[in-house]
Amino acid sequence: MDYNWNWSVLLEEQYLDWLISGFGWTIAVALSAWCIAIVIGALVGVGRTVPNRLISTLCTAYVELFRNIPLLVQMFIWYFAVPEMVPEDMGRWMKRDMPNPEFVTAVVALGLYTASRIAEQVRAGIETVPPGLSAAGKAHGLSLSQIYRYILLPISFRLIVPPLTSEFLTVFKNSSLALTIGLLELTAQSQQIAEYTFQGFEAFTAATVIYVCIALLATVIMILLEKYTRIPGYVGKEG
Amino acid sequence: MADFDFNVVWSSLPFLWEGLQLSLWLTFLSIIGGIVLGTLLALARLSGIAPLALLAATYVNLLRSVPLILVIFWFFFLVPLVIGRPIGSFYSALIAFVMFEAAYYSEIMRAGIQSVRKGQVHAGQSTGLGYWQIQRYIVLPQAFRNMIPILVTQGIILFQDTSLVFVVSLRDFMTASSIVARTEGRLVEMYLFAAVVYFIICFSGSMLVRSLKNRMAT
């Protein structure tokens, strides 16, 4: 292997700035998309389990549609196709006047995509709650929304915290797809540094280390959340 | 609404078909390579040999913390450097996918191996079978069988992931669609068509998974 090491390139002001700004965009895209995903994912996930044919079919269709098309294609459709398909005025606004179009598009695409994955976790969580519990709720005269509010959701929320952790990590990783529509997030910046300096090893190592730190931090947060919300004897080894 | 012309899809079908073949071929080879390497990683983690287990765990957790695109960039940079000459973007991509997906397959296979009861290992041991014989004839076949639906699901995800070779301009189905979209100026038609094709393939795949699960449950 013939390679000139030069780690100091990472500390040169210009490249350091690129890394920091890339890191910032990665965090911004991931967290914004996560907020959308949690809300829509929870709604759609619950929607799949309600005893209403129309709602559950629509929610199932949502999940199947968003899960079975690669995120990259979805990203391109939101960015290139949607402005052409909406009413002309709105399309013009999206193309010309919408602030930060790459960022907004990336957040919407990633958020709606991740929502379909979260919806699956939510549905699975609700379906693992023993049916006897909601029957008990019914027997006590609780309404459907009360059964969801007081029985199904609190229990299943705790059940889905571990799978949600991995979704939370995935949203950071998937935010890298924003580079395909021109958003210079962390991966794009490291690639750009590699191209400018020919120090690919250093540039990619820097990005890798940052992603690993994000993953560690996110895991710690979720472990704390899991501990905080655990029902004794219900999930995990403790209890 | 602009007027759309889906004839562009029809006229570029041969070109797109070549791209799709590359996508499918890359998926197939990556699944095989990923499962083989992933199984070895899983065995290493469960081997009880501390340094080996730690090494495998570090590899898996590292690869699972970084985005696939970054891994693709890494290997497009590293592979020519390590081998000493460029080996073509298809093989660079293949290596990147195998190394990346192996981390995910190893988690699946680890769960699969752990789903085989310890008594099965004891039964093998009590007839004098050695470690590798027990893995080869008793544990792995059962682990594999128990995990088939999840392995297929991961295969579908992998197929979707192959679209990311777009970032290194390897001419898969996604890149091919994108090339047509730009040269013909038909972005909407081409990306919608790409979405439909991916959807049909992946949705059929998930239907297959569902029927596999049902068959296994009975």
Add this chain to the structure above:
Amino acid sequence: MIDIHNISKWYGEFRVLTDCTTKVSKGEVVVVCGPSGSGKSTLIKCVNGLEPIQQGQIHVDGAEVTAKGADLTALRSRIGMVFQHFELYPHMSVLENLCLAQEKVLKRSRTEAEERARALLARVGMSEHSTKYPSQLSGGQQQRIAIARSLAMDPIAMLFDEPTSALDPEMIKEVLDVMVELAQEGMTMMVVTHEMGFARKVADRVIFMDVGAIVEDRPTADFFDNPESERAKDFLSKILNH
């Protein structure tokens, strides 16, 4: 044949076996009984090294099982073991279950292995089931096949770990019949079981264990007619009266 000398075993801080010593001579049938959690299953799994021990020695046919670097696979191939949950390989047919170790360990040819397998299936009354898979058979049938699988290795001794406790009552007898026959033919056997009828009928000695220690180790008739310890009396009264 089997010589267990002063063995102790811990799971972390928890001591599961305490200074156990006993012997099983060639041709002898020894039943190990005791309340659940008494360590009897652990003891029998130590004999072929499935469970490691921290103290003491076990010799089988002159070879030390517990020695560092002992050739456990060679040793295990000569001791048969039958498990509580049968542990037939679910992905293999009955015949393949019987042939696997014969071919891979004893290096028998396929024809040789099949011939031996068929003879043993006939012996346990399972000839017509050779092409079936374990999940298609009842528990009693599976256990008889598991016994045949062990016998296919031509073992010098057989270990039974609660072979009937996972079975429905109506299937226990068919398995015990096979075991009785085996005992009467002179097989060296160590059997962990609660089947006191079986013990009375064929056991030369009974070992009674409690909280990880061997409390009684006496000829069968002695054990049943006048157990020495309170714990054994208590155990017998519970198990015989139900």
